[in-house]
Amino acid sequence: MTDDGQVTYREAMRAALGDALREDDRVFLMGEDVGMYGGTFAVTLGLIEEFGPERVRDAPLSESGFVGAGIGAALGGMRPVVEVMTVNFALLALDQIVNTAASLLHMSGGQFNVPIVIRMTTGAGRQLAAQHSHSFEGWFAHIPGIRVLAPATVEDARWMLGPALDDPDPVIIVEHGTLYGAKGDPGTGPVDIDRAAIRRPGSDLTLITYGGTLPTTMAAADRLAEEGIDAEVVDLRTLRPLDDATFCESVARTHRAVVIDEGWRSGSLAAEISARITEQIFYELDAPVGRVCSAEVPMPYAAHLEAAATPTVEGIVAASKQVVGRDG
Amino acid sequence: MIVADPQTRLAMFGDMVRVRRFEERCAELYTETKIRGFLHLYIGEEAVAVGVLHHLGPDDAVVGTYREHGHALVRGVPANSIMAEMFGRYEGCSRGRGGSMHLFDAATRFYGGNAIVGGGLPLAVGLALADKMQGRSNVTACFFGEGAMAEGEFHESMNLAALWDLPVLFVCENNLYAMGTALERSESVTDMALKAAGYAMPSWAVDGMDLDAVWDAAGHAVQAIRAGGGPQFLEMRTYRFRAHSMFDPERYRDKAEVTGWKERDPIETMRERLAAGGVLDDEAMTSIESAATAEVDEAVAFADAGTLEPVEQLTRWVTSEPEEAQP
Numbered sequence: 001m002t003d004d005g006q007v008t009y010r011e012a013m014r015a016a017l018g019d020a021l022r023e024d025d026r027v028f029l030m031g032e033d034v035g036m037y038g039g040t041f042a043v044t045l046g047l048i049e050e051f052g053p054e055r056v057r058d059a060p061l062s063e064s065g066f067v068g069a070g071i072g073a074a075l076g077g078m079r080p081v082v083e084v085m086t087v088n089f090a091l092l093a094l095d096q097i098v099n100t101a102a103s104l105l106h107m108s109g110g111q112f113n114v115p116i117v118i119r120m121t122t123g124a125g126r127q128l129a130a131q132h133s134h135s136f137e138g139w140f141a142h143i144p145g146i147r148v149l150a151p152a153t154v155e156d157a158r159w160m161l162g163p164a165l166d167d168p169d170p171v172i173i174v175e176h177g178t179l180y181g182a183k184g185d186p187g188t189g190p191v192d193i194d195r196a197a198i199r200r201p202g203s204d205l206t207l208i209t210y211g212g213t214l215p216t217t218m219a220a221a222d223r224l225a226e227e228g229i230d231a232e233v234v235d236l237r238t239l240r241p242l243d244d245a246t247f248c249e250s251v252a253r254t255h256r257a258v259v260i261d262e263g264w265r266s267g268s269l270a271a272e273i274s275a276r277i278t279e280q281i282f283y284e285l286d287a288p289v290g291r292v293c294s295a296e297v298p299m300p301y302a303a304h305l306e307a308a309a310t311p312t313v314e315g316i317v318a319a320s321k322q323v324v325g326r327d328g
Numbered sequence: 329m330i331v332a333d334p335q336t337r338l339a340m341f342g343d344m345v346r347v348r349r350f351e352e353r354c355a356e357l358y359t360e361t362k363i364r365g366f367l368h369l370y371i372g373e374e375a376v377a378v379g380v381l382h383h384l385g386p387d388d389a390v391v392g393t394y395r396e397h398g399h400a401l402v403r404g405v406p407a408n409s410i411m412a413e414m415f416g417r418y419e420g421c422s423r424g425r426g427g428s429m430h431l432f433d434a435a436t437r438f439y440g441g442n443a444i445v446g447g448g449l450p451l452a453v454g455l456a457l458a459d460k461m462q463g464r465s466n467v468t469a470c471f472f473g474e475g476a477m478a479e480g481e482f483h484e485s486m487n488l489a490a491l492w493d494l495p496v497l498f499v500c501e502n503n504l505y506a507m508g509t510a511l512e513r514s515e516s517v518t519d520m521a522l523k524a525a526g527y528a529m530p531s532w533a534v535d536g537m538d539l540d541a542v543w544d545a546a547g548h549a550v551q552a553i554r555a556g557g558g559p560q561f562l563e564m565r566t567y568r569f570r571a572h573s574m575f576d577p578e579r580y581r582d583k584a585e586v587t588g589w590k591e592r593d594p595i596e597t598m599r600e601r602l603a604a605g606g607v608l609d610d611e612a613m614t615s616i617e618s619a620a621t622a623e624v625d626e627a628v629a630f631a632d633a634g635t636l637e638p639v640e641q642l643t644r645w646v647t648s649e650p651e652e653a654q655p
Binding site: 028054059060062064065066067068069070071072073074075076077078080095096099100104105106107108109110111112113144145147168169 | 424426430432433434449451452458461480484645646
């Protein structure tokens with residue numbers, strides 16, 4: 001922690017994990033390089049020294065195996081926090097997440113709930129190319145039976161893990177790779193994982209986003225303010241279940257909306273949010289809902305192409321001007 | 329070979345008969361369209377579930393496949409609730425949400441009912457991990473077919489279980505066909521016990537048509553696990569007498585092969601052996617048969633009289649409802 005009380009997103013997450021391990025013997029961490037290495041993104045750095053290799057458990061490269069083992073351990077009375085390095089690798093465990101973790105409660109007629117937390121990084125911005133940079137959280141948000149959290153602020157990184165562990169059902173936490181170094185006030189908790197948050201109030205339009213694109217969206221809102229456009233920014237925070245009430249209430253006030261989502265446009269979370277706005281408050285709209293998503297290409301390595309593929313401040317500003325009728 | 333005491337052998341024989349009669353009735357009920365969906369019968373493989381599960385105590389856990397009626401019955405899941413589940417009734421063990429492939433029962437620690445081939449293996453590893461981390465001496469028995477050994481999850485699970493020295497009993501039910509694909513057409517190494525040995529795991533190939541042999545091998549393996557010997561692997565060489573499922577026209581294997589295996593029917597083999605040894609007389613046989621028939625009759629009546637859950641409750645149990653009393 002620095003003198004001004006600020007910590008990094010990474011430190012906030014680590015503090016949350018430390019708390020969880022300290023407070024509940026049933027909690028253990030498991031995943032690739034979480035122990036001796038200290039976490040690929042240094043989130044779990046030092047935890048093995050305090051809690052030992054049983055509770056900060058290095059797993060071999062076998063995503064389906066150790067995510068499945070986490071599910072089994074949850075059934076056996078533990079509270080596993082499983083780390084999968086990136087959301088791309090989580091696809092190797094997709095069967096266990098979808099066909100077992102998310103389905104088991106229903107499939108067993110309510111007998112077996114699965115209290116597992118699965119953490120993973122997501123998103124582009126670090127020139128890691130197509131197999132380390134995608135944003136698949138929208139896929140997980142598609143699945144009934146799991147909760148999907150996307151902490152975008154240091155405070156959420158610090159305090160979302162507690163309620164995630166209290167949830168009797170599977171929770172996926174997606175952490176955008178570009179956020180780990182971000183600094184902020186960790187706050188004192190707790191946070192409400194059922195509610196979206198208004199990160200910036202405004203009256204001319206609503207920008208709806210989550211996770212890694214929140215800072216980009218906030219910067220775009222600043223830029224719009226310079227041009228006399230007062231944007232409200234809604235951070236979804238929880239991608240499933242979506243808090244329709246908060247973003248619809250905001251759009252009903254501003255009458256205009258742009259959804260910013262680092263996922264691909266086709267079949268995206270942005271598409272779902274846009275549809276819900278249309279279904280629920282169509283007659284409040286003064287313009288079609290805009291969307292700023294990633295270009296429909298596998299993520300390129302070259303920095304300029306990667307930047308062009310993902311939502312940018314300029315792109316958000318342009319889309320916003322269009323919905324407020326100032327695009328000329 | 330260690331042979332069980334006469335009482336246990338009789339009880340196990342009775343369980344094989346129960347499973348056989350239950351499933352024969354299921355096939356009829358399927359034809360009558362009382363049971364729908366996929367129905368995978370275990371007929372011919374009964375000795376495996378019976379011989380293994382008789383070594384487990386109430387605190388041990390069981391992970392089954394989609395061909396799991398036998399495992400569930402022998403584990404102690406009531407026949408009534410299994411049959412009601414197949415009828416899609418609310419009184420079923422999974423409240424009609426699972427059907428034949430997804431039998432679950434918390435009371436007997438019966439964790440499926442898993443229809444993703446290989447998908448149950450990591451689950452078993454995790455259940456065993458939880459036991460080990462909490463200092464419990466339970467065993468998790470994990471049943472899977474030889475088809476699952478071609479899946480990546482088999483490798484990952486074996487590696488994890490051996491690496492972490494977990495109390496899992498892996499029971500491969502090698503019935504020679506992954507649906508319709510013969511073992512030699514799907515595996516580079518067809519000796520499954522040899523394959524398992526590559527994970528530094530004690531492994532044995534067992535005649536899965538011989539109840540005494542299964543019981544003996546499973547006994548040694550469970551004892552080794554309880555003594556802290558880590559995971560053990562049993563390849564049960566067995567055969568299913570029926571098609572893969574009720575939809576299977578069975579074009580992939582010839583009748584002579586099936587007939588040959590039927591001559592090694594585990595129930596007949598055991599009946600003759602017990603009779604020859606003076607353990608089973610005609611009266612006892614009649615009593616076992618009539619008890620099995622009565623149990624199945626009652627299960628069918630129970631399922632028939634079962635109720636359909638109101639459609640308004642469709643979205644129950646997608647997420648937990650902690651405050652709601654379990655029905």
